[in-house]
Amino acid sequence: MAAAMAGITIYNLPPSPVNYDRLGVFYISWCIIWTVLLISGMVFCVVNRHIPIIRVRGIQLSFPAIAMLHLYWILGQLVYPVGASMPTVLAYDVQYFGMGVWFPLGIALFQASNLRFLHVAKMQRQFIHPELRSERRCNGGKTSWLCRLRNMDYMKRTLIFIGIAMVVQFIITIAMWLMCKKYHPTYGIPGTEVKGATPQEQIVNLGQGWEWWQSVLWQVIWTWVAAPILIWKAWDIRDTMGWRTQTIACCLSGLLATPMFMIATYVPAFAKVNMYFPQSQWIHVSIMFWEIFTVFVPIFQVIQLWILKKKTNNSTSAHGSSSISTCMNDFSSNEWKNQSSSSSTLAEKGQATTTISRVEVDRMYTPDALDHVLNKSPEALQEFAARCEFSGENVAFLNEVSLWKCRWPAILAEEERPGAFNHALRIYGDYVSTHHAVFPLNISSQSYKQLQAVFESPARVLFGEGSINSTSPFDDVDLTLPSEEISGAYYTGEIPVSFDMTIFNEVQEHIKYLVLTNTWPKFVDSMRRRSVDSERSDFSNVSDASMRSWISKTRMKLQSFL
Structure with a gap:
């Protein structure tokens, strides 16, 4: 027996049968169940991609990343039941190229989709600070390639960087595999042969070595350099769609993956654990968390939105068109700005914080309440929509049309x-046209075609051809809107006969309904929470003052006895 085993190495080690013990069945079953759940969630998001919560996330970038990472996750679940049934060197070849090429590409796309959060938040600031609309970039057609690269849209520029990095990564991975003789004993650099006297020692050595460090380096860069920077930049953004939570949670959940993989690979004490929980599973656990936060958090937000929309519709049906101007007088722009920019309470600003609490809550969700704010002081709603909802274009459009x-x-x-x-043409260019608007409105194709038939040709004459990709309307980086770019230009051509003052009516009603059912309820809830917090703060301040006064009086009485 010993003589027979003496000639066995990893290159001629006979494969074992598929492991169908309880743990093996669990891995296979869990792989199938989770894959079905994930695909169902992704299908749900694709079907509801028109909903702003999902539309703004750009699933055309995040979902391909999730698909690539999930394929790598599936391989990890099959290591225990199926891995030993493959030729040993082939199994490690698959793992090597999976970790060296496939996984870095998936994680690069995934982090790019996370960076999209910062990009959209930055772009929405133009609806709060109009001066950002007039920011100009260098003329990419007449200057250096660096300037042209800077002028590219976000998606294209990101994919170029990822493509260059992955070409470099692929070349390095192939070169290191060719140089290492442990994977192919007939050629390679001398001294890189597999080490170990027994097949088990050789298998351990096969999973270690300098050739694995290029993959580890990329993981460290993405999880321990890029991710903390992203967390730091996203920390102060307060959106209501769970996007910030999703982004930060994804970054945090990946921090321990690479260190635990290295510990499980190089610490002998983990050998017993690795028999049942392979080293790469530490990476696959983080992938699962990424999938949860990327796919299922938006689903949860959509369900919450549906509940809120139903509440708004019920409130509208119950209260009709009753006047509520008296309960909305304190929804001023100063109130929201004071609340969002400092820790000062409404009471400290001398505003009536009890107004909201005295009003019937349901009446706050009606269209009349929204109309009142849009007509009297839309700045507060505009800032909330841009900062927290990333839908500032909707409120801005309603204001411009009014x-x-x-x-x-x-x-x-x-x-x-x-x-x-000409006034209407600039509204079309700023908010409707997929060729010129930075954030095109989310309207039906029929409504868009009707406006396009009237305005598109004059818009191209006045504004040029435009450069925004209609399939990815959130990916353009140029902050200059048509109305700011050529404010002195004037269209003098033929005006279509179908143009009149009702041209925007259908779109205006649609966008107002979107604001009413998406942004407005969250705005009302936010103001109510701030009002309650303000009252609690005032009560706490009064209580503290009373306590200090009582202590002071008691101290004076005690001193009088001394």
């Missing part, structure tokens, strides 16, 4: 048509 209708009469005279049309 100003347009106030400026021009309902029935236009012939001499008024050019002015009204």
